[in-house]
Amino acid sequence: MKVLVIGGDGYCGWATALHLANKGYEVGIVDNLIRRYWDSELGVDTLTPIASIQKRIAHWQDLTGKKIDLFIGDITKYDFLQDAFAKFEPSAVVHFGEQRSAPFSMIDREHAVLTQVNNVVGTLNILYAIKEHCPECHLVKLGTMGEYGTPNIDIEEGYITIEHNGRKDTLPYPKQPGSFYHVSKCQDSLNIHFACRVWGLRATDLNQGVVYGVLTEETGMDELLINRLDYDGVFGTALNRFCIQAAIGHPLTVYGKGGQTRGFLDIRDTVRCIEIAIANPAEQGKLRVFNQFTEMFSVLDLAHMVQKAGQTMGIKVEIDHLDNPRVELEEHYFNAKNTNLLDLGLQPHFLSDALLDSLLNFAVKYRDRIDLTQILPKVSWRR
């Protein structure tokens, strides 16, 4: 089976491309390497020294004998995308290729527009490419739990059954995104749903929570295959940032009260969830939605867990409550369903002392690469 991994040079995409190749799928990577450019524009860098995509792929082939095709180009350019589809002829497309940082999308008007054009146009082009080249191809699209926001009722997986004035229907779950980035994901979901209903395409929207960790079976095989690990205030995410902050003795940057609760998952489960979604495709004409996270934590819970893990390693970890640069509820109800992937066989790697330990040790190993000026948040939702 041929799987095109769009955004295959990124954090989730690289790990997934190797995992699928290891499992015997024929893999092609599409990426325009824009994420590497955005990093250099902001003056930030991954904690880990990542090789060029060409070197990564060549080294993977040397180690395993497995070939990965590479298409370098921008999916918002339809001619390029069509050409990649015609050459590769995918039976499934996994779409990670978006601008994925909430703070990046809130820098200013230009970054909000860039984010929405890049994400919405890219996804729309993929829908057209599937319709025109391979209408039976299964689209597996990375959405986000942040599409739902933090409603005061349980969060279902994509749809909710509502009774209203004596009538009943199952409808898309209401969306309350928390940044212009998250809004782009909601627009993607609407476009994919429309294409499934009107053109009969099939898709799975994976509403993923915040991913943590860096090693997977494949990316851990050799240092040249190492994955990116972001720690800066724009692209770094909560738990990864906290472990890296702890490793250099920087107080943990909890925004506001820290009662913000989110779904989280280990990157080893990200790759497995994608494999499960591909192996069990959606029905033709349907948009299926899975909530892709394994556990829920508040930001302050995570900070306390990192503090405890640091103590056992002899590292003193302080927790700071910074003025929250975002506009979000700091105390709220949050109870999201996540049974669809479990029912299909996902066996979660729950957050453990061993994982925190290995992430902290990883951060200690590369601590000399850390730029202290990139740790505090600089982007405000209010400006």
Ligand code: NAD
């Ligand atoms: P990332 O920035 O590491 O990787 C994204 C990749 O897509 C990059 O290599 C980038 O160059 C590429 N890309 C972006 N726009 C492109 C375009 N127009 N054409 C071709 N390639 C393009 O991001 P990630 O952390 O791997 O996230 C991947 C996906 O998963 C995103 O859609 C994100 O919204 C979603 N997601 C991520 C997380 C997380 O915690 N990292 C959580 C939930 C959902």
Ligand code: USQ
């Ligand atoms: N937070 C802190 N301190 C930090 C960083 C974050 O308190 O140093 C808080 C934020 O205020 C927020 C929560 O932690 O309440 C999560 O923030 P995050 O930066 O870890 O994640 P987020 O901005 O939501 O975005 C990340 C990915 C995005 C994905 C999303 C999944 O960058 O691509 O869509 O996680 S979710 O959060 O479920 O929407």
